[in-house]
Amino acid sequence: MSTGAVATTGHGAGHGKKGLGNPVLGMLLFIVSEIMFFAGLFAAYFNLRTATGIWPPEGNGAFELHSEILFPAIMTTLLVLSSVTCQFAVWRIRRGDRQGMNRALLMTVLLGVIFLIGQAYDYTQLGFGIADGVFGSTFYVLTGFHGAHVLGGVLMLTVCLYRGGLGQFSAQHHDMVEATSIYWHFVDVVWILLFALLYIV
16 A cells, blocks of 8 residues: 555656646647737738738838838847846756846846837827827737837746745745746747738738
8 A cells, every 4th residue: 555655656757847836837838819819900000011002101210110110120139138138047947056146137027127118108109199090000909019028028027036036936836936937938929920020022
């Protein structure tokens, strides 16, 4: 009987190490729903674009987006850099380096906040608003929803940083950091697509 108990315990421990943690699995499922959400927004954008003869429509400042690409390009670079620092945090905690993880998380949070401030500033410099035709509506809906996701990611990263400061993560227990990094990478990829679609193409 004791042998069976030992065998059961060993099997359970081994299974726990090989399987995905609940936070990571939950985040992956959530990302799937987010992919469908943004796919719907992109599909609506392309539908409006193909149905409109001139894109962006004439009569607003949307035509200046292509010529004033430097600032959003810098913000894009900072967001991509934040993805690197976020992954660095994951690598550090996998090796049991809590201090290295906290430093990388702090840098990621700062870069995320700078991106949000930059996006708000960019809004004030655009020559069109959300009510200026279909392009204005789709532009602000796409970038606005993405900004909301960045804000959510910054909050999640801040929670990870707080818990990391309390020493709650280790090389064996850091699923929340892994899950948050997956979300942050997703947010970065979405922005790269938006940047290419809205400012370049």
